[in-house]
Every structure is written in structure tokens, then in C-alpha cells.
Amino acid sequence: MIKFDQIHTHADDEVRYVIDGEAIFGFVRPDGSQVELTVQKEEYINVPAGTEHWFHLTPARRIKAVRYFISTEGWVPQYTGREIRLHRAVA
Ligand SMILES: [Fe+2]
Numbered sequence: 001m002i003k004f005d006q007i008h009t010h011a012d013d014e015v016r017y018v019i020d021g022e023a024i025f026g027f028v029r030p031d032g033s034q035v036e037l038t039v040q041k042e043e044y045i046n047v048p049a050g051t052e053h054w055f056h057l058t059p060a061r062r063i064k065a066v067r068y069f070i071s072t073e074g075w076v077p078q079y080t081g082r083e084i085r086l087h088r089a090v091a
Pocket of ligand 1: 004008009010014053054055077
């Protein structure tokens with residue numbers, strides 16, 4: 001099973017438009033620090049190719065989004081093995 005809640009990259013940009021619900025994207029910044037961003041209804045996100053990131057649902061456990069593919073291969077996660085160090089709220 002493909003898991004997006006571990007730190008990974010993609011060969012292509014990961015582009016989503018959120019129609020409803022919400023979810024959290026986490027990012028590894030160039031200095032190695034980590035940050036999470038909540039994306040909500042009517043928001044658009046573009047995670048550039050090669051960016052270390054992760055994804056998980058919020059406690060509401062619901063998101064409806066359109067994903068824009070360049071190629072299906074480009075969506076395959078490449079796990080980097082880096083640990084997520086941020087404390088997570090438990091659903
Ligand atoms: Fe991803």
C-alpha cells in the first residue's frame with residue numbers, strides 16, 4: 001500500500017485543488033526544519049517536484065480534492081527515510 005504519511009518526494013509536482021474538507025501537508029525546508037500547513041476548501045497547493053513532504057488528514061478525516069497529474073509515474077512516492085520530528089495532534 002502506498003503511504004503518503006511518511007516523508008517522500010515525487011518526480012513531478014504534486015498539485016491539488018481542495019473542493020471540500022481539509023488535510024495537512026508537512027514540508028522539510030531547505031535548512032532541514034519541518035513545518036505543517038493545513039489546506040482547506042477552495043485552496044490550491046503545488047508541491048514542487050523533489051520537495052520532501054508528507055500528507056495526512058485532520059481529525060475531521062475528510063478531504064475532497066482534484067489532483068492534477070503530469071504522469072502517473074510522477075506520483076509514485078520516493079521515500080527519503082527522514083523522520084517526521086513535529087509533534088502531531090492525535091485524531
Ligand atoms: Fe506526496
